[in-house]
Amino acid sequence: MKDSAPEKKPEPVLSARGLVKRYGHVTAIDGADFELLPGEVLAVIGDNGAGKTSLIKALTGALVPDAGEIRLHGEPIRFSGPLEARRHGIETVYQDLAVAPSMDIAANMFLGREIRRAGPLGTVFRMLDKKAMRRESADYMAALQIRLGSLGQAVETLSGGQRQAVAVARAAAWARSVVVMDEPTAALGVKESAQVLDLIRRVRDKGIPVILISHNMPHVFEIADRIHVHRLGRREALIKPADYSMAEVVAIMTGALSVTADGGTVVSDDEAASAAGVRRG
Amino acid sequence: MKDSAPEKKPEPVLSARGLVKRYGHVTAIDGADFELLPGEVLAVIGDNGAGKTSLIKALTGALVPDAGEIRLHGEPIRFSGPLEARRHGIETVYQDLAVAPSMDIAANMFLGREIRRAGPLGTVFRMLDKKAMRRESADYMAALQIRLGSLGQAVETLSGGQRQAVAVARAAAWARSVVVMDEPTAALGVKESAQVLDLIRRVRDKGIPVILISHNMPHVFEIADRIHVHRLGRREALIKPADYSMAEVVAIMTGALSVTADGGTVVSDDEAASAAGVRRG
Amino acid sequence: MTASTMTPTAVKEPTAARRLLTAPAAGPFAALVLASVFFSLSTDQFLSGGNFSLILQQVMVVGTLAIGQTLIILTAGIDLACGAIMAFGGILLAKLAVNSGVPPVLAILLAIAVCGGFGLVNGLLVRLVPLPPFIVTLGMLNIAFALTHIYSDEQTVTGLPGPLTALGKTFPLGRTDVTYGSLLTVGLFLVFAYALNGTAWGRHVYALGNSAESARLSGIRVTRLTIGIYTVAGLVYGVAALLLVSRTGVGDPQAGQTENLDSITAVVLGGTSLFGGRGTVLGTFVGVLIVGVFRNGLQLMGVSSVYQTLVTGVLVILAVTVDQLSRKGTR
Amino acid sequence: MTASTMTPTAVKEPTAARRLLTAPAAGPFAALVLASVFFSLSTDQFLSGGNFSLILQQVMVVGTLAIGQTLIILTAGIDLACGAIMAFGGILLAKLAVNSGVPPVLAILLAIAVCGGFGLVNGLLVRLVPLPPFIVTLGMLNIAFALTHIYSDEQTVTGLPGPLTALGKTFPLGRTDVTYGSLLTVGLFLVFAYALNGTAWGRHVYALGNSAESARLSGIRVTRLTIGIYTVAGLVYGVAALLLVSRTGVGDPQAGQTENLDSITAVVLGGTSLFGGRGTVLGTFVGVLIVGVFRNGLQLMGVSSVYQTLVTGVLVILAVTVDQLSRKGTR
Amino acid sequence: ACGSGSGSSSSGSGGGKVKVGLITKTDTNPYFVKMKQGAEQAAKSEGVSLMTAAGKFDGDNGSQVTALENMVAAGVKGVLITPNDSKAIVPAIAKARAKGVLVIALDTPPEPQSSVDALFATDNEKAGELIGQYAKAAMAGKKAKIATMDLAPGVSVGVQRHDGFVKGFGITDSDPSIVCSQDTGGDQAKGQTAMENCLQKAPDINLVYAINEPAALGAFTAIKAKGRAKDVMIVAIDGGCTGVKAVKDGTIAATAQQYPLKMAADGVKAVAAYGKSGTKTSGYTDTGVNLITDKPQTGIDAKDSAFGLANCWG
Numbered sequence A, B: 001m002k003d004s005a006p007e008k009k010p011e012p013v014l015s016a017r018g019l020v021k022r023y024g025h026v027t028a029i030d031g032a033d034f035e036l037l038p039g040e041v042l043a044v045i046g047d048n049g050a051g052k053t054s055l056i057k058a059l060t061g062a063l064v065p066d067a068g069e070i071r072l073h074g075e076p077i078r079f080s081g082p083l084e085a086r087r088h089g090i091e092t093v094y095q096d097l098a099v100a101p102s103m104d105i106a107a108n109m110f111l112g113r114e115i116r117r118a119g120p121l122g123t124v125f126r127m128l129d130k131k132a133m134r135r136e137s138a139d140y141m142a143a144l145q146i147r148l149g150s151l152g153q154a155v156e157t158l159s160g161g162q163r164q165a166v167a168v169a170r171a172a173a174w175a176r177s178v179v180v181m182d183e184p185t186a187a188l189g190v191k192e193s194a195q196v197l198d199l200i201r202r203v204r205d206k207g208i209p210v211i212l213i214s215h216n217m218p219h220v221f222e223i224a225d226r227i228h229v230h231r232l233g234r235r236e237a238l239i240k241p242a243d244y245s246m247a248e249v250v251a252i253m254t255g256a257l258s259v260t261a262d263g264g265t266v267v268s269d270d271e272a273a274s275a276a277g278v279r280r281g
Numbered sequence C, D: 001m002t003a004s005t006m007t008p009t010a011v012k013e014p015t016a017a018r019r020l021l022t023a024p025a026a027g028p029f030a031a032l033v034l035a036s037v038f039f040s041l042s043t044d045q046f047l048s049g050g051n052f053s054l055i056l057q058q059v060m061v062v063g064t065l066a067i068g069q070t071l072i073i074l075t076a077g078i079d080l081a082c083g084a085i086m087a088f089g090g091i092l093l094a095k096l097a098v099n100s101g102v103p104p105v106l107a108i109l110l111a112i113a114v115c116g117g118f119g120l121v122n123g124l125l126v127r128l129v130p131l132p133p134f135i136v137t138l139g140m141l142n143i144a145f146a147l148t149h150i151y152s153d154e155q156t157v158t159g160l161p162g163p164l165t166a167l168g169k170t171f172p173l174g175r176t177d178v179t180y181g182s183l184l185t186v187g188l189f190l191v192f193a194y195a196l197n198g199t200a201w202g203r204h205v206y207a208l209g210n211s212a213e214s215a216r217l218s219g220i221r222v223t224r225l226t227i228g229i230y231t232v233a234g235l236v237y238g239v240a241a242l243l244l245v246s247r248t249g250v251g252d253p254q255a256g257q258t259e260n261l262d263s264i265t266a267v268v269l270g271g272t273s274l275f276g277g278r279g280t281v282l283g284t285f286v287g288v289l290i291v292g293v294f295r296n297g298l299q300l301m302g303v304s305s306v307y308q309t310l311v312t313g314v315l316v317i318l319a320v321t322v323d324q325l326s327r328k329g330t331r
Numbered sequence E: 001a002c003g004s005g006s007g008s009s010s011s012g013s014g015g016g017k018v019k020v021g022l023i024t025k026t027d028t029n030p031y032f033v034k035m036k037q038g039a040e041q042a043a044k045s046e047g048v049s050l051m052t053a054a055g056k057f058d059g060d061n062g063s064q065v066t067a068l069e070n071m072v073a074a075g076v077k078g079v080l081i082t083p084n085d086s087k088a089i090v091p092a093i094a095k096a097r098a099k100g101v102l103v104i105a106l107d108t109p110p111e112p113q114s115s116v117d118a119l120f121a122t123d124n125e126k127a128g129e130l131i132g133q134y135a136k137a138a139m140a141g142k143k144a145k146i147a148t149m150d151l152a153p154g155v156s157v158g159v160q161r162h163d164g165f166v167k168g169f170g171i172t173d174s175d176p177s178i179v180c181s182q183d184t185g186g187d188q189a190k191g192q193t194a195m196e197n198c199l200q201k202a203p204d205i206n207l208v209y210a211i212n213e214p215a216a217l218g219a220f221t222a223i224k225a226k227g228r229a230k231d232v233m234i235v236a237i238d239g240g241c242t243g244v245k246a247v248k249d250g251t252i253a254a255t256a257q258q259y260p261l262k263m264a265a266d267g268v269k270a271v272a273a274y275g276k277s278g279t280k281t282s283g284y285t286d287t288g289v290n291l292i293t294d295k296p297q298t299g300i301d302a303k304d305s306a307f308g309l310a311n312c313w314g
Ligand SMILES: Nc1ncnc2c1ncn2[C@@H]1O[C@H](COP(=O)(O)OP(=O)(O)OP(=O)(O)O)[C@@H](O)[C@H]1O
Pocket: A023, A024, A026, A027, A028, A046, A047, A048, A049, A050, A051, A052, A053, A054, A055, A095, B147, B148, B149, B153, B156, B157, B158, B159, B160, B161, B162, B187, B189, C004
């Protein structure tokens, strides 16, 4: 790849080789490689059904791959479940949000990490500090500039964007070592999306790397340090946004262009490439 | 409004005045007006939680407003449910898709409008023509250029974008008098989104007006004939994209700018407007 | 090339063999076969046409009830009243024909219609108030039970005219005698398997069970459909009443008290989810047979009655475990 | 300014009054009050401290079972075995103390632990195989039932030592005698109301019932939680066994046969959804009282037993209708 | 008659032991445990093998029919059955007999009685009458306020005993002295609840009739809790060991004792005899009923609790 030669690469935070996942006769991950470097925002892009969600589910312990190896800070690791990944500081916003619909915003935000009252009320009676959780939730939601009817609303009664904001705020709040976001702005408005990009930047600035799955190319180009292009269940290319135009990246994603070993591109599908408006590589 | 003077306006296909919907102490629709003209693509935009989904649910019979009037082709109408709206030719893609997760793609695509076999098998035994439905579904999905593992996959096992494509393909397939799409491209990839925009154009070109809710401003500006800006539960402005810049529209949406009666704009929130990068109106 | 690379018009469809293996009733069926093999090896009398015909005949009543129960569970409902409605239908049928001099065939039709009426009321309450099916049918269980005892005055009705017991008669099939009633039950299973799988109505039943709200938004007439399903279930219970009467030869006010749970058990054993939207009526048939085979086989083995209960408990759990394990491979 | 215009840091929260009106147990409570008013007007004996204490005492056993049942139903499960587990616990307790000479308090602890063991096995099967709760507990119902009869040899155990019946004793509260057992039951309801509403564990129970997969993705230890819930439920059934024994003064192998359905009924009457994730244990308490008040009131009115059944059927449906209608306004 | 399961053999095929079936009403009653014991002992001494089955609840005809069919399919020589529904079981019995199986009713007669080969039973109405007469005498002219703890709607033993009691007491069902009637399912806990409510309704109850002893003991618990143990008389039916002990310690004034163990043992012997010699027993054998009390009333035959304990259900 174009950028593989120059600088000495630091050890990846999270990486994988040859991941495979089959569902009956559908192959969702087909020998995928993956690499996330410290402090970077890595965008993962690809067509619908390319296997992006499956890939990050495998990386975050939410599904067990049929084959392949995952490494965290260079050590091979097998997550027994999402909890273990989380214990290693990996925080994820899943595409289907993984919220409890009948519970309210604060309860969802702190699910699995509730705050207890100080003193014996908390230690002996294990009493929740509902006020504190409500207060902090309100702050997190405010940071995303999401309008809300009531913090006590059950999540199932929220608008699509409000619901997504809850999941995003939750992951951001708990970020420690890696943050993974599967299409976090899909349901968000212009202003709210901008806030999420800001949030991602703030997380990155704390030195925490972020994996961002998104179909929104302007967002990707605005924020990503590197782009992982996923296609047909595997990584097709790993590039820097500065080296390619948006049209080229889209062409790689759809298979019109291929990235050669030296980082150049070749047209693999003439018709598609010209339809995508890409010059010959 | 800027464009209200020149041409004599045709009768709206669908319109509403003073719609209200409250949930407990949350007001989702707060006296909203609405107007859809024949053959137009009307974009409905607004912040998260502004009440867009609630508005179109009221317009398509999915919820009963507490107050206000809806007119179809000028006649006041009260839909008893989504079926009645559909009988009047109104076809909707709901934001939460309204699919049956355990059923496969073809079954979902034809849900409520199944094709029966020809001859006595169909009329007497009411036998489904599964082959025909499967074939047609495959065609519709192909038109959206969605990759699929298997047409027999249950919808719950589809990727987020694949699932959305099913809902969009379904509405487009049955369009007759009005098509309503609530964020139809939220989960779709670049290529797939482009196909949906194409689809919307084709529908419009058949003379069927389309209501498109979207947070994607480039899409909106690319395809909309008019833009309905929704804010705090009601219509804030109804404009032509040609008359405003994207930044201005976003500013109107967030309340930084207001549209005056003569179609001009005034800054209602200085700080917000300058943050949005809009010149003084 | 992997499957995910295919374009939609050329997607690979599962082979017939694979489809059979992954069919929802495959797991329960495996359990049924295992149990049958076991009993064939442990007793001399199990493996015979006559014994199979006997088992079929023993399960026809609960099997028929389980058809209606399947419909309702598929909609994410539950019917606690099916046995009680059947009992009322049976007593009504018998008393009309014996005590009130109504022509037998008319009595049959009336009783089936009344059972349908119970179903209709259930459906109306479930959909229009709306109330949870559990509560509605629990209430109806009590009501139908009480009406049965009030109307029958606790008296078992005997001396039934021929048409009422005709379905209990047998005909020879090869060297085995089969009752007409078993045939009717099998026929009903096939009819409903077709209706659920081959017609639009069936798809709507599944869609309703998946999500009533999505079904409504998809333009399905959810109210009509729900009420219809409960009514059809009631009519099916009416047929079960006829089968009950023709099998036992009497109108019995005490009948139907364990059939509620039994029918739900058969449905669940057959692989249908209590959360609705997933399952098949043929699975239910297999579930019904599993229960019948257990009971028959254990009795033939001479297991004493309390131990029959114990072993049944273990076997029920095992049967579903077999089902689960058989699915693991395909997930 | 409408509520939707507010920024998140200044959101309007419902007032205390509104919260009371929309509390999940408000509907069932209204039904309970209506029923009580009705019976107070129709019989002289209903409205008295003594009668209320009696009702409380009559529902304490099923009430305690219903606590465990609520936990399990909140996880979208169901427990058909609770009554049978309790019956086994009761016999075990009585036989250990009377026949095996185990010190009473130790016998109590052992019996409660064994009931917890049943729950543990249920939980393991539900979560680890995994199997549908309906089937697991149906199997366990048969197993516990059979074990009870085998172990007891159908003999009622009498002559219990004092500690086993202590909870059946009364103490005066004002001018009314109240049993210690009722107090224990009420105490358990409060403890579990607190645990479900005030602790992280409670939130996890609800989250599990909302969606086991979402709970897992949220990092909740779903396996541990599920198994824990079934085990706790089993322990609670053990306490119910003690209450049963102390109330009746004997170890009775026939006990617990109708309590499965009764406890589920109480839970559903109390407004908890059979689909999990929604409901309260205090609602269950109200549900239990509704059943107790119906039975007591109807008997005081001298309604004959068949008609009691009939009226109960109608009232159960009415009670939940009241609940539904009381909610309509707030939707 | 057209048979079911014609493929099955009906006589002790395979050269094995003669098989005898016993079908009781339920599994949940010590009464039937005694029956099983009697049957087992006799089966051992006669060298026949015993199969057992039971209904799921009192009144459950369906399970009994199925069990009967399965036993016939298993090749039993004879079946002993305590019918849950005297009339409803008749067609199934007829089918079994048509295959040459000897069917003997125990405890509860089918209707018509001739539908079985033989009947070994107590006369339930007579048992009720006995304690009715006893209660009448023991009340000694005191004004009676009666509570009846009955079985369940439509179960014949319960109805016969209740009717017998009322008749023996010399009144009718509509008599105002019956102030409370409740079903208990023959269950102790339900008996207690029923009695509690009866006492709430009519605190001055002074005589309780109970369908069986568990119901009686439940009623007693409720009465004792009200502090009225001394002034309420309880009479019951069954004569089980627990029940007789209760008579001995004065909890129950009197009970009518029956002899299930004997019924079953005699039944098994009859089937064994049929297996050996082909001779069928027939007709009704009254296995007898005795009033057990330690406070005998003049003019009413009774045995004391010592006799009762020595013979409890023997
Ligand atoms: N449980 C499952 N059973 C069968 N097929 C599945 C399952 N889950 C995913 N798939 C299939 O695997 C493929 C990859 O799905 P995945 O969700 O990873 O795609 P994606 O790249 O995230 O798509 P999108 O952009 O639409 O979210 C799809 O074809 C999908 O249908």
